[in-house]
Amino acid sequence: MLTGMLASVAAIGLLSIPSGVAGALTPQAPPSGNSGTTVSPLQYNCANDSPTCGPTSTSPGIGESYGYYNGQDVRLLYTENYYCGTSAGPTPGSTSGCEAGYASTTSPPANTTHADTLYIPVPLFANPPPTQCSAAATCIDHPATIDLSALASADSALAGATNVGLPNHDHVVGTRNNGNPEWWSVEVVATTSPTVFNTLTSVSAINAAKSAGTVVEAPTNVFLFFQVLPGTVPAAQYDAAMAAGFPATSPPASATTFDNLKQACSAGGPYCSNVGVTSDWYNGKDVNALYTENFYCDTSVSSGAPSGCEAGVTANTNPPGVTGPVPTVSSPDVNTNMDPLYIPVPIGFTPTYLQCPSTSPCIDHPTSIDLSRLSSVLDPVLHTTPAELADTMLPGHDHLLANLNSGNPEWWNVIVIPVTTQAALNQVQTLKSYSAVKAMETSNFSSGVGPEIPTNAYLWFQVLPGTSSPKPGPVKTDCMASLPAGSVVGMAATPGDNGYVEVDAAGDVATKGGATCYGSMTGIHLNQPIVGVATDPTTGGYWLVASDGGVFAFNAPFYGSAGSLALNKPVVGIASTRNGNGYRLVASDGGVFDYGSAAFYGSTGSITLNKPVVGMAVDPTTGGYWLVASDGGVFAFNAPFDGSMGGTTLNKPVVGIAPTLQGNGYRLFASDGGIFDFGSAGFFGSTGGIPLDKPVVGGVSDTAQGGYWMVASDGGIFSFNAPFYGSAV
Numbered sequence: 001m002l003t004g005m006l007a008s009v010a011a012i013g014l015l016s017i018p019s020g021v022a023g024a025l026t027p028q029a030p031p032s033g034n035s036g037t038t039v040s041p042l043q044y045n046c047a048n049d050s051p052t053c054g055p056t057s058t059s060p061g062i063g064e065s066y067g068y069y070n071g072q073d074v075r076l077l078y079t080e081n082y083y084c085g086t087s088a089g090p091t092p093g094s095t096s097g098c099e100a101g102y103a104s105t106t107s108p109p110a111n112t113t114h115a116d117t118l119y120i121p122v123p124l125f126a127n128p129p130p131t132q133c134s135a136a137a138t139c140i141d142h143p144a145t146i147d148l149s150a151l152a153s154a155d156s157a158l159a160g161a162t163n164v165g166l167p168n169h170d171h172v173v174g175t176r177n178n179g180n181p182e183w184w185s186v187e188v189v190a191t192t193s194p195t196v197f198n199t200l201t202s203v204s205a206i207n208a209a210k211s212a213g214t215v216v217e218a219p220t221n222v223f224l225f226f227q228v229l230p231g232t233v234p235a236a237q238y239d240a241a242m243a244a245g246f247p248a249t250s251p252p253a254s255a256t257t258f259d260n261l262k263q264a265c266s267a268g269g270p271y272c273s274n275v276g277v278t279s280d281w282y283n284g285k286d287v288n289a290l291y292t293e294n295f296y297c298d299t300s301v302s303s304g305a306p307s308g309c310e311a312g313v314t315a316n317t318n319p320p321g322v323t324g325p326v327p328t329v330s331s332p333d334v335n336t337n338m339d340p341l342y343i344p345v346p347i348g349f350t351p352t353y354l355q356c357p358s359t360s361p362c363i364d365h366p367t368s369i370d371l372s373r374l375s376s377v378l379d380p381v382l383h384t385t386p387a388e389l390a391d392t393m394l395p396g397h398d399h400l401l402a403n404l405n406s407g408n409p410e411w412w413n414v415i416v417i418p419v420t421t422q423a424a425l426n427q428v429q430t431l432k433s434y435s436a437v438k439a440m441e442t443s444n445f446s447s448g449v450g451p452e453i454p455t456n457a458y459l460w461f462q463v464l465p466g467t468s469s470p471k472p473g474p475v476k477t478d479c480m481a482s483l484p485a486g487s488v489v490g491m492a493a494t495p496g497d498n499g500y501v502e503v504d505a506a507g508d509v510a511t512k513g514g515a516t517c518y519g520s521m522t523g524i525h526l527n528q529p530i531v532g533v534a535t536d537p538t539t540g541g542y543w544l545v546a547s548d549g550g551v552f553a554f555n556a557p558f559y560g561s562a563g564s565l566a567l568n569k570p571v572v573g574i575a576s577t578r579n580g581n582g583y584r585l586v587a588s589d590g591g592v593f594d595y596g597s598a599a600f601y602g603s604t605g606s607i608t609l610n611k612p613v614v615g616m617a618v619d620p621t622t623g624g625y626w627l628v629a630s631d632g633g634v635f636a637f638n639a640p641f642d643g644s645m646g647g648t649t650l651n652k653p654v655v656g657i658a659p660t661l662q663g664n665g666y667r668l669f670a671s672d673g674g675i676f677d678f679g680s681a682g683f684f685g686s687t688g689g690i691p692l693d694k695p696v697v698g699g700v701s702d703t704a705q706g707g708y709w710m711v712a713s714d715g716g717i718f719s720f721n722a723p724f725y726g727s728a729v
Contacts, residue, residue, distance in 0.1 A: 066171070125191075132169070144165065278356060283433055283435075305369050307366035311374055319460075338412060342400040342401075353579055368394060372389040423621050483715045486713050551563070557580075565593075601625065603637070627657075665677065687718055707722035711727075
């Protein structure tokens, strides 16, 4: 069993450092005199220990990775560099001093326990799914290299594997250790089965797989130092705090005021979902903010809410311990000891997505707030009186940062950005940039985004260093600069519209502009040809879909496929949900197959069509979708119908459809490059009437500039009011 698995590893090269990456993976030296007591922001107040709350020249700093506990997602917070002990076998040949195959004969430095095990499931098969730690982007405080030669007795191919890159892996813990940091001894759990790998999210599942002989477990001499972020408080404590309105108090010198970061979530429950962290945005990127102090609201400003918090008037004073001028909307960063936190708040509609929903206030946020000073803004849409607004639940909102403060904790002065339409909120959540959202603000809300509103509230957090997408995947080098002429079947834009991905029928991939290559199906036998591609708005990865409904995920979560189903008609396209938490496939008869959190709103699968369906697009406002047939007929499901070309004689058949950013229209693309715009979709030109070397096979909208791109079967790109990043011709 072990021999076969290790042979698979050697064959597909998962344990070698990818070309071009070796220089970037500078191995970290094993720690010297590492005591395991570096200040943890979850156990102490970083306000008094700021040098040890971020990366320095002598400290690896603080960072997170993801893990699994009893099948649930958790976050692991690292505050010490890894430790590799004295090997029970030959001296490791890796530059890190770490190896697999032998356990350590020495323990990490004292002062913490090290009785718990960290299991790392490793996929030993081609085209593995995205893992929590990738080989090309080693997680914080992990070794960059490892010696695998101790496993050569099982497979001679590993005899020379003395200093190879750390393989892709996930993390599984069987205890939270009550949220306390400790050393965890590392055990490798390897499998050649994709099905088995997907089940390895708990210790019980790992033990079951070991009993079934579908995984191999190997010891290592590696220890990692982290704590499982314990989450929010038990329900009773949360309810008591909620009843009290989270009264604002001055934080003591060395501990949090409302210590909801030290409560273990071993019992699970709805209050364990926000593990001391919120999701935030900075310059178009996803980041995480770690809260270690309760909020503070200046109570010298009158408030009808028990929390003492209000919106509409600037605070009179700064939080405890902060001297200097008080920030205002016009001078939000006048005090160098603080930075502004902008919170886009939906007003007058029920939003479809928020980082902090109103039904469950984020950690260390007030549960109530006085909005009566905003009655002139809120009354027309909420039909409430000032008295009714004096003590309301904190509304749902997102977080926008204009500065990271180098990852150091501080007080952030809160400024509200009112948003009055779902379309505007969609744009805010797509841009993820304060400067871009600032440009949308108008005094009369004509853009759906209004002028900024001051508050008397401050939040305490630090932006965790090293955070990016939830599950970063390996950057691969097997994409192509050009694709075989006549074989290209589609394209998809990156989440930030700074590039695009082209794919051909064989699954070859070409990335242009800011699009990253995460792999392809090049050289791999396919049962049926690839027919479409969609990008994941969360990770920047992508999915390929074949005509039999098979889905191939690259740095994007795999939610399932129709590859094993007997289909009435072949699949012709794939479309991601707005937030990347699922995708839909569409067949030529209009049959729709939804996976992940993608909702099913209907199909034309049982309807006789004049012409086959050729594409699908998702409405960014409603989450519904449109299908388009080759005669230009459009079918709307939980999405507005703005017109179609059905019944009109076309020069060439329609091959695709793309929505506007606001969901207030869509465009159809014909194989001659003709463009048909409906709703508020603008027309910026076409290739209709121009002889083309190869037919157009698809198109996408550029949500940043409002234009669009078309792609031909030879990989040629035609851009209209959209930047040209190159082509795969």
